[in-house]
Amino acid sequence: KKQYRVAVIPGDGIGKEVAPEGLRVLEQAAKKHGVSVHFDHFDFASWDYYEKHGEMMPEDWKAKIGKHDAIYFGAVGWPAKIPDHVSLWGSLIKFRREFDQYVNLRPVRLMPGVPSPLANRKPGDIDFWVVRENTEGEYSSVGGRMFPDTDREFVTQQTVMTRIGVDRILKFAFELAQSRPKKHLTSATKSNGISITMPYWDERVEAMAKNYPKVKWDKYHIDILTANFVLHPDWFDVVVGSNLFGDILSDLGPACTGTIGIAPSGNINPEGHFPSVFEPVHGSAPDIAGQGIANPIGMIWSGAMMLEHLGEKQAAASIVAAIERTLGERTLRTRDLGGNADTVACGKAVAEMV
Amino acid sequence: KKQYRVAVIPGDGIGKEVAPEGLRVLEQAAKKHGVSVHFDHFDFASWDYYEKHGEMMPEDWKAKIGKHDAIYFGAVGWPAKIPDHVSLWGSLIKFRREFDQYVNLRPVRLMPGVPSPLANRKPGDIDFWVVRENTEGEYSSVGGRMFPDTDREFVTQQTVMTRIGVDRILKFAFELAQSRPKKHLTSATKSNGISITMPYWDERVEAMAKNYPKVKWDKYHIDILTANFVLHPDWFDVVVGSNLFGDILSDLGPACTGTIGIAPSGNINPEGHFPSVFEPVHGSAPDIAGQGIANPIGMIWSGAMMLEHLGEKQAAASIVAAIERTLGERTLRTRDLGGNADTVACGKAVAEMV
Ligand SMILES: CC(C)[C@H](C(=O)O)[C@@H](O)C(=O)O
Numbered sequence: 001k002k003q004y005r006v007a008v009i010p011g012d013g014i015g016k017e018v019a020p021e022g023l024r025v026l027e028q029a030a031k032k033h034g035v036s037v038h039f040d041h042f043d044f045a046s047w048d049y050y051e052k053h054g055e056m057m058p059e060d061w062k063a064k065i066g067k068h069d070a071i072y073f074g075a076v077g078w079p080a081k082i083p084d085h086v087s088l089w090g091s092l093i094k095f096r097r098e099f100d101q102y103v104n105l106r107p108v109r110l111m112p113g114v115p116s117p118l119a120n121r122k123p124g125d126i127d128f129w130v131v132r133e134n135t136e137g138e139y140s141s142v143g144g145r146m147f148p149d150t151d152r153e154f155v156t157q158q159t160v161m162t163r164i165g166v167d168r169i170l171k172f173a174f175e176l177a178q179s180r181p182k183k184h185l186t187s188a189t190k191s192n193g194i195s196i197t198m199p200y201w202d203e204r205v206e207a208m209a210k211n212y213p214k215v216k217w218d219k220y221h222i223d224i225l226t227a228n229f230v231l232h233p234d235w236f237d238v239v240v241g242s243n244l245f246g247d248i249l250s251d252l253g254p255a256c257t258g259t260i261g262i263a264p265s266g267n268i269n270p271e272g273h274f275p276s277v278f279e280p281v282h283g284s285a286p287d288i289a290g291q292g293i294a295n296p297i298g299m300i301w302s303g304a305m306m307l308e309h310l311g312e313k314q315a316a317a318s319i320v321a322a323i324e325r326t327l328g329e330r331t332l333r334t335r336d337l338g339g340n341a342d343t344v345a346c347g348k349a350v351a352e353m354v
Numbered sequence: 355k356k357q358y359r360v361a362v363i364p365g366d367g368i369g370k371e372v373a374p375e376g377l378r379v380l381e382q383a384a385k386k387h388g389v390s391v392h393f394d395h396f397d398f399a400s401w402d403y404y405e406k407h408g409e410m411m412p413e414d415w416k417a418k419i420g421k422h423d424a425i426y427f428g429a430v431g432w433p434a435k436i437p438d439h440v441s442l443w444g445s446l447i448k449f450r451r452e453f454d455q456y457v458n459l460r461p462v463r464l465m466p467g468v469p470s471p472l473a474n475r476k477p478g479d480i481d482f483w484v485v486r487e488n489t490e491g492e493y494s495s496v497g498g499r500m501f502p503d504t505d506r507e508f509v510t511q512q513t514v515m516t517r518i519g520v521d522r523i524l525k526f527a528f529e530l531a532q533s534r535p536k537k538h539l540t541s542a543t544k545s546n547g548i549s550i551t552m553p554y555w556d557e558r559v560e561a562m563a564k565n566y567p568k569v570k571w572d573k574y575h576i577d578i579l580t581a582n583f584v585l586h587p588d589w590f591d592v593v594v595g596s597n598l599f600g601d602i603l604s605d606l607g608p609a610c611t612g613t614i615g616i617a618p619s620g621n622i623n624p625e626g627h628f629p630s631v632f633e634p635v636h637g638s639a640p641d642i643a644g645q646g647i648a649n650p651i652g653m654i655w656s657g658a659m660m661l662e663h664l665g666e667k668q669a670a671a672s673i674v675a676a677i678e679r680t681l682g683e684r685t686l687r688t689r690d691l692g693g694n695a696d697t698v699a700c701g702k703a704v705a706e707m708v
Pocket residue numbers: 192193223442601
């Protein structure tokens with residue numbers, strides 16, 4: 001029987017507070033469902049590590065965590081101490097690129113006990129996935145500046161879409177749509193304005209759709225698509241977008257369901273050649289770090305996504321069900337959701353219900 | 355006393371139905387406030403014209419409309435008959451580029467009688483402007499494809515930001531913020547992911563802010579900014595963004611206030627070297643065209659923005675007030691807003707209240 005090895009990286013700020021709660025729940029779910037997981041803890045990919053070593057990660061970071069079955073990640077970044085391009089590009093975005101985690105997967109689901117900013121929506125009304133391309137597109141490193149400090153000054157940056165990069169994310173999204181009852185895929189585009197890369201994206205969607213005759217698909221320009229997230233969130237089942245469009249939709253979606261504070265995410269290498277990273281969508285939140293009040297649900301839910309990815313569907317489902325029950329009780333929710341539990345109390349509540 | 359000359363281009367679909375109502379209201383407001391406007395009507399920039407002439411506009415379109423004080427535009431596009439890149443790039447986007455309409459300005463305002471999709475928001479709670487760069491940025495024409503139909507295939511498209519282009523839109527936005535009671539400017543960025551152009555944008559914002567010490571300014575990454583449109587729309591006063599970010603925010607904003615069906619917009623050349631275009635945000639809506647049920651408020655409100663731009667503030671304000679009173683009456687609203695008026699009845703109602 002397989003023993004999973006998971007690398008745990010709490011990172012910065014509230015990452016360090018929510019990670020123990022995520023582990024508490026994971027350990028409990030594993031015990032209950034007879035899953036064997038070994039956790040290795042790492043202190044890099046954090047400001048603390050950077051302060052000591054002058055870099056975000058050790059030289060041999062790939063040797064240290066590249067053979068694990070998954071990486072369980074808290075949060076990174078502390079803008080007042082270290083610029084984002086150092087902290088994020090030195091860890092999170094490095095993982096995405098160098099571990100070829102080309103899928104960024106995030107659920108958008110209205111949960112019990114979480115007040116939606118949208119009028120008249122209740123749990124069950126909103127339940128879809130955002131599939132984001134996670135390695136290329138608008139987040140390229142190609143471009144530059146000319147004629148600095150003159151009136152002729154300009155900067156350019158290329159959006160890059162490769163056939164391989166586009167096709168593999170679309171395939172993942174169509175597969176996911178096909179596996180769901182509604183079998184509905186929505187593609188985010190902007191081919192009426194961004195006239196070279198986006199028509200290419202549309203072209204590849206059309207080609208890929210031919211392999212999935214059972215999937216009903218449509219496309220919306222990103223402007224009206226964001227409007228429809230607010231006006232008609234019930235329309236969606238699986239939504240696929242480029243790196244930038246997926247980034248936007250996977251923050252807007254959770255906001256429509258009440259808070260990005262509980263949203264989980266997976267940075268996934270579907271082939272399993274490299275470990276995938278599971279992390280809450282929220283950041284390190286320096287403003288509330290150290291107070292023990294952070295909401296651990298995003299971290300815990302990311303743990304469920306990790307178990308699902310490893311193939312442990314029952315253990316994963318038991319965590320999601322426990323989250324729903326915990327959120328449903330005012331006394332077990334954290335303060336950001338109008339409850340009065342602290343981080344540890346909320347984590348313990350979920351663990352007990354697993 | 356000045357007589358204004360306005361070019362009227364109804365365009366396609368419901369553009370032809372809402373333009374007469376816009377004109378009805380404009381004529382009434384002009385009469386009441388002693389403003390003299392002459393309207394010249396043009397049939398180009400439409401599918402009908404394209405069908406007859408094989409092009410969207412005549413060769414000498416600039417001679418025909420380039421000397422007018424403004425252009426009052428309905429809607430263009432009919433995807434089933436003519437591809438967007440022909441219809442839009444052959445008219446609307448051509449105007450923006452060749453008449454150097456570098457500001458796209460759109461109000462986000464919760465109006466009486468329009469149900470907001472957001473819970474617990476009432477008229478007065480949401481009232482801000484989106485200022486969008488309208489000529490460069492992500493809508494460039496630079497890029498291409500290599501290795502077609504092979505595994506090496508890729509496409510690239512450059513985002514281009516010029517010092518002149520960025521500084522002038524930021525100046526417009528800071529000026530607008532400075533003229534408002536709250537004096538608050540929010541800049542849309544994504545410098546943590548789009549690592550060359552967006553840090554440049556941030557740099558120019560910081561430099562421009564030095565000229566406007568009375569303006570309080572902040573910046574958000576576009577992902578969390580869209581989330582905050584939903585969660586905290588009351589935070590905003592003036593929001594400035596690149597061509598793409600502004601496009602997204604100026605559809606999402608109106609959606610948060612209930613509908614993009616009533617939103618107006620101005621494509622403005624602030625120096626007045628070229629005419630500016632005022633048009634509703636909605637498109638030609640082929641699905642409801644010809645039925646006389648289209649909501650004319652977006653067109654009418656665009657007329658108010660046009661008068662404001664021409665310096666006729668009182669006449670403009672009287673139209674906005676008349677729109678608010680009309681929307682407040684269920685029997686005067688169109689069906690998309692739960693009323694039972696048709697296009698003409700709604701237009702007449704606004705004209706009477708002007
Ligand atoms: C039609 C399209 C090209 C246009 C744009 O993206 O600029 C529209 O969405 C708008 O906002 O005016």
